[in-house]
Amino acid sequence: MYSLGDIVRLLLYLVGLIGFGAFNAAYLSLLERKQSAWMQLRRGPTEVGPWGLIQPVADGLKLLSKQILLPRDVNVPLFLLAPIMVVVPAIVSLVTIPFSETLVAHRYNLGLLMIFSFGAINIFALLIAGWASANKYASIGAVRVVAQNIAYEVPMLLVVIALVMVTSSFDLVEIVKQQGGGCWHWNLLKLGANPMMPASFLIFFICMLAETNRAPFDMVEAESELIAGAFTEYSGMGFGLFFIAEYVNILIGCSLATILFLGGWDCPFGLFPGPHWFLIKMYALCFTVVWVRWSFPRTQFYGLLNLSWKILIPLALVNLLLTAVMLKLVP
């Protein structure tokens, strides 16, 4: 079983992952601001530090020093519990993500499943946040979260099930190991296993955008119509935790896409595999996520649900059937 050393190692990894998550939340927000400025021919933050590099630290200090307001009608215990319930599963999910073959906090043979089941708590927490705020905007945002997340969880899980049928493992390390040795072995290009692999990657990426509530699917927040949606009544670090959780969820989504489809730490041409390749691919995907946000306008809610139920789910079902047929035909 577990020795004391294992437990200490796991705890140290957890501390490191909290740091990693917080660091990424801070600097992905800077990336977001810089990139949007660049795309809109502005300059973005420039004042704090060279090129605004210390801006996230200043933002963090500002959030920490702000008072946490409790509006009159708020349901206090649930209102205070919701940000914690959002951020803890997000951070804990990072534990099973393998950055390289050895650089993984806890190699777990059900890692993929664990990330999905912890992701489910996120929706619950957002719903609680919206309800406890006792605010019309927050309630509408929370109700939208549920409709959206249920709609997009279905195609995402269908695509992942098809992938698991090919890899026949939930172990993220094992899934990456099967893709070793150059980009033609990656699941993205494993057309022999399923000719629809690139399409299923696209479905996974779209669902990931919707599950992390990112534009063009950011119905939860929808600044122009709902102020800040489910987060309207939160101030200071209460809001900050939602913010961190959003970016950590993006991080997890991009890591999963990297691991499942892009070969994890494997090098595209078979040279020097290692964590740097994992980080390069993951941040390229993060860049794409931000890129999508500033390129597409927010969809309408009906369009959002129609995309899932009428296009993505049928496609994912076809993908699943095709995978099963291919597995039987091509031994």
Added chain:
Amino acid sequence: MTPQEINALLSAACFAGLAGLTLLGALLAALCRRLIYSVSGLALSFIGLAGLYLYLNAPFLALMQILVYVGAVCIVILFAIMLADTQDEQSGRDRRATLTAIASFLAASMLAVALFLMIRGTTWMAPAAPQNTGSLQDLGHALLGRFGFAFELISVVLLLAILGALVVARNGRDTPRD
């Protein structure tokens, strides 16, 4: 203390904590007057139950418990509560409420006594030896092999439930043509 004793103590503490969490959640769900607290208690209870599965060395079941019960069942209940009118959730006590309370207490205590007597009177079998290691592969083989028929029947029931929901939803939407 020897390592074995420490292990046994830690194990007992884990079990007590998880069982306590489950019970606390169940009590919250049953006793709270606000529906939203009840659902949160239910979610807590489900998470405690998932912990118990993990304690019993069934990690797949534990994760499915969280994914299905917290991630789907609790959210659907919460969704229904939010869409429903929230005014009448704090109904005041009236005379019938006390009568109901007495009746339910009587019924529950009778059930408790009966269960207690049954537990005392039964000769318990020795715990069955595990059939397999409980891994994902074993579970898959068992579900689609030995229990394949039950598995398929359950899927038929679920399909019928979806069709039934469609029929019910469709009925209200039809506009009279003639």
